[in-house]
Amino acid sequence: MSDELNVKEKSLDPAVQQMISKADKQGIITVWDRYEAMTPQCGYGDTGLCCRHCLQGPCRISPFGEEPRTGICGATADVMVARGLDRAIAAGTAAHSGHAKHLAHTMMKMAKGEATDYSIKDGDKLKAVAERLGISVEGREDMEIAKDVAGAALADFHEKETPVLWAATVVTPGRVKVLSDLGAVPKGIDHEVSEIMHRTLYGVDADAVNLLIAGIRCGVADLAGCYMGTDLADIMFGTPTPVVSKANMGTLKQDMVNIALHGHNPVLSEMIVAVAGDLEKEAVDAGATGINIVGVCCTGSELMERHGIPSCTHSVSQEMVMLTGAVDAMVVDYQCIMPSLVTVAECMGTKIVTTMDLCKITGAEHIEFKEEAAVEKAKEVIRVAIEVFGRRKGKPVDIPDIENIVIAGFSVESIVAALSKLDAKDPLKPLVDNIKNGNIRGVCLFAGCNNVKVPQDKNFKLMAEKLLKENVLVVATGCGAGALMRHGFMDPANVDKLCGAGLKAVLTAIGEANGLNGPLPPVLHLGSCVDNSRAVALTVAVANYLGVDTDKLPVVASAAEAVSEKAVSIGTYAVAAGLPTHVGVMLPVLGSPAVTQILTDQVKDLTGGYFIVDLDPESSADKLLAAIDERRKGLGL
Amino acid sequence: MSQPKEIFVVMSRCTACKSCEIACAVEHSKSKNLYGAISERPVPKSRVYVEWVSPDGKVPIVCRHCEDAPCMHACISGAISRNDEGVVLTDSDKCIGCWTCVMVCPYGVIGRHLEEHKAYRCDRCPDRETPACVSSCPTQALIYQTVDSFSRDVRKDVSGEMLAGEGG
Numbered sequence: 001m002s003d004e005l006n007v008k009e010k011s012l013d014p015a016v017q018q019m020i021s022k023a024d025k026q027g028i029i030t031v032w033d034r035y036e037a038m039t040p041q042c043g044y045g046d047t048g049l050c051c052r053h054c055l056q057g058p059c060r061i062s063p064f065g066e067e068p069r070t071g072i073c074g075a076t077a078d079v080m081v082a083r084g085l086d087r088a089i090a091a092g093t094a095a096h097s098g099h100a101k102h103l104a105h106t107m108m109k110m111a112k113g114e115a116t117d118y119s120i121k122d123g124d125k126l127k128a129v130a131e132r133l134g135i136s137v138e139g140r141e142d143m144e145i146a147k148d149v150a151g152a153a154l155a156d157f158h159e160k161e162t163p164v165l166w167a168a169t170v171v172t173p174g175r176v177k178v179l180s181d182l183g184a185v186p187k188g189i190d191h192e193v194s195e196i197m198h199r200t201l202y203g204v205d206a207d208a209v210n211l212l213i214a215g216i217r218c219g220v221a222d223l224a225g226c227y228m229g230t231d232l233a234d235i236m237f238g239t240p241t242p243v244v245s246k247a248n249m250g251t252l253k254q255d256m257v258n259i260a261l262h263g264h265n266p267v268l269s270e271m272i273v274a275v276a277g278d279l280e281k282e283a284v285d286a287g288a289t290g291i292n293i294v295g296v297c298c299t300g301s302e303l304m305e306r307h308g309i310p311s312c313t314h315s316v317s318q319e320m321v322m323l324t325g326a327v328d329a330m331v332v333d334y335q336c337i338m339p340s341l342v343t344v345a346e347c348m349g350t351k352i353v354t355t356m357d358l359c360k361i362t363g364a365e366h367i368e369f370k371e372e373a374a375v376e377k378a379k380e381v382i383r384v385a386i387e388v389f390g391r392r393k394g395k396p397v398d399i400p401d402i403e404n405i406v407i408a409g410f411s412v413e414s415i416v417a418a419l420s421k422l423d424a425k426d427p428l429k430p431l432v433d434n435i436k437n438g439n440i441r442g443v444c445l446f447a448g449c450n451n452v453k454v455p456q457d458k459n460f461k462l463m464a465e466k467l468l469k470e471n472v473l474v475v476a477t478g479c480g481a482g483a484l485m486r487h488g489f490m491d492p493a494n495v496d497k498l499c500g501a502g503l504k505a506v507l508t509a510i511g512e513a514n515g516l517n518g519p520l521p522p523v524l525h526l527g528s529c530v531d532n533s534r535a536v537a538l539t540v541a542v543a544n545y546l547g548v549d550t551d552k553l554p555v556v557a558s559a560a561e562a563v564s565e566k567a568v569s570i571g572t573y574a575v576a577a578g579l580p581t582h583v584g585v586m587l588p589v590l591g592s593p594a595v596t597q598i599l600t601d602q603v604k605d606l607t608g609g610y611f612i613v614d615l616d617p618e619s620s621a622d623k624l625l626a627a628i629d630e631r632r633k634g635l636g637l
Numbered sequence: 638m639s640q641p642k643e644i645f646v647v648m649s650r651c652t653a654c655k656s657c658e659i660a661c662a663v664e665h666s667k668s669k670n671l672y673g674a675i676s677e678r679p680v681p682k683s684r685v686y687v688e689w690v691s692p693d694g695k696v697p698i699v700c701r702h703c704e705d706a707p708c709m710h711a712c713i714s715g716a717i718s719r720n721d722e723g724v725v726l727t728d729s730d731k732c733i734g735c736w737t738c739v740m741v742c743p744y745g746v747i748g749r750h751l752e753e754h755k756a757y758r759c760d761r762c763p764d765r766e767t768p769a770c771v772s773s774c775p776t777q778a779l780i781y782q783t784v785d786s787f788s789r790d791v792r793k794d795v796s797g798e799m800l801a802g803e804g805g
Contacts, residue, residue, distance in 0.1 A: 040772065042654060042659075590672055
């Protein structure tokens with residue numbers, strides 16, 4: 001009984017709970033054990049009052065306002081906290097934009113004929129993106145346009161005469177002015193990351209407000225990286241359209257070669273999906289009934305939204321999929337890959353395959369991926385899994401019999417297409433009308449990770465339940481989407497149970513008009529974490545339609561169980577876009593009451609957005625509802 | 638009669654992370670959590686101190702609850718007493734803030750609360766099984782044991798060394 005209680009405090013996902021118990025019985029150390037061993041955690045780090053930016057340090061300032069009150073250099077708590085936050089934003093931006101840059105290089109190689117395994121899957125999106133950037137499309141071949149788009153993308157990384165195009169062309173005209181007045185329009189994505197590293201160096205910026213404005217500018221550069229990531233992936237791999245899939249560990253198959261694709265970038269995983277069919281015979285020859293590809297984390301979301309590949313698990317439970325004993329290979333690219341995977345894999349017989357030069361893990365097998373030989377490399381990776389299956393064949397596995405129906409694939413394009421079935425001439429009108437009449441009280445985006453400090457999925461689940469009942473249209477990305485899909489929030493059959501009457505009517509009307517014989521799912525899956533750009537694009541489209549700026553709309557965001565510095569940079573651009581933005585775990589800023597005050601209150605006067613930091617899901621949902629109602633009132637609704 | 642436990646310090650294990658200081662202040666706050674504690678008034682105070690002895694000595698110091706406690710003898714207002722567990726306590730209602738206890742304490746571990754005008758000291762965390770400083774120490778530099786058990790561990794260690802010395 002106490003064991004049962006214990007696992008419920010770790011995860012709300014029944015499949016994960018089963019695997020935690022199995023790990024306990026077998027003495028396999030997982031993230032929850034390591035967390036326990038790490039507690040209590042350092043109070044200086046927790047409050048952002050620890051600085052290691054120079055060799056005179058480490059310095060730490062008393063969180064109780066006593067001695068020492070400054071670092072050795074004289075940096076105050078305000079400066080120390082703002083510098084630390086800036087570096088987190090810069091790291092998040094570097095990661096999203098690194099992902100986007102990887103896609104841009106791939107697109108350039110494709111356009112030059114050097115990466116012939118890649119092609120343009122959505123020519124319409126290519127042209128739409130090119131036109132938005134001011135690149136001519138008339139009478140030109142797709143590959144020529146793609147070369148220019150890739151060139152423009154790569155040019156957005158360095159400092160140049162024009163602002164970052166993927167930032168300046170994707171927000172409302174009003175927002176361009178707000179950000180320009182604030183000095184928060186990025187000059188180059190890499191430039192902003194680099195400048196943060198400079199200004200947070202020993203003896204540079206020691207003005208907390210100035211530091212935070214630079215952080216916002218870098219956050220806007222992160223929006224550019226995310227937006228670019230989505231655009232380029234849609235062009236090369238297809239813009240998502242609604243697709244039926246499944247989630248959770250029940251998607252693993254005992255008698256198939258199970259390959260879990262984990263990480264973020266579709267550059268590799270798309271190729272593995274594309275060539276898996278060619279190797280079916282080799283899998284059958286090895287004694288399997290076929291090849292079964294599942295996703296983990298955002299790679300999972302990228303593959304689910306475009307191909308309906310099932311999503312096995314997300315974020316904090318990534319080790320658990322191997323506990324089933326059924327995963328032959330876990331193939332990773334980068335970001336959110338816990339190094340501990342290698343240790344768990346050793347216990348369970350799984351092969352961890354790293355594929356990117358910047359993300360190697362000691363103990364894993366490294367197969368360097370090359371876009372120029374994408375198909376060949378993808379086959380090499382799959383053959384590793386087939387070989388492992390040969391050894392696993394016939395051995396018992398523990399696959400939890402748990403899976404959920406998921407409808408995914410809600411890009412802005414597919415949402416507009418669905419709405420156009422209600423009003424072909426004016427597709428946004430039905431959405432806006434329902435916001436006006438209150439059937440949709442507001443919109444909430446759930447994003448970000450699962451944090452070991454929160455029982456997995458608890459904040460997402462409780463908050464989404466409350467908001468849906470209150471007729472808030474809920475959209476989700478990344479592992480936030482992963483959490484909600486594993487609890488049935490993306491299964492249309494649960495609309496009745498989960499949604500308020502107004503929201504239910506809207507979801508049903510759109511579903512019926514699109515021939516689904518029922519509603520859309522309660523929560524719309526917008527994609528991976530770079531696809532938070534889709535939430536921005538949808539918000540901007542509605543704002544432009546209404547002729548207001550994004551900070552006036554009843555739209556809020558929540559990273560309810562955030563982990564990664566990427567969540568910090570996403571939160572920053574949500575605030576820069578003017579959204580009330582909830583974070584459900586403590587940010588390391590409380591050591592400076594001044595910085596905390598700016599982030600949660602005074603920034604409102606600058607961008608209209610602000611952070612809400614609240615660890616309690618019930619009161620967090622109430623605060624988001626209050627923020628939505630305040631904005632409805634502002635619009636006279 | 639069962640022996641009371643004391644807080645022992647293994648100096649060689651201290652890394653001067655000061656986690657004990659934060660945990661102590663949080664335990665002596667109203668909210669009992671860091672995020673709440675740092676904004677409380679009066680400011681919650683730590684009663685354990687990590688001192689530095691050049692060049693690399695790190696020494697956590699906490700009230701020894703001396704058997705023959707100078708502070709208790711010196712207290713003019715009768716605010717300091719010893720409870721059944723042997724813990725020396727300052728009754729803040731009786732304390733007049735004369736700092737005589739501070740003057741006589743051989744360890745310097747009695748603090749002056751400027752907002753409350755009272756002396757404060759280690760109370761061995763009456764609401765906890767194990768004092769907060771001990772629980773928070775990541776390197777087990779602080780140990781909560783009976784004197785007998787601590788001494789036995791020291792004897793065991795030294796016995797091993799003596800045997801090894803004889804063998805070598």
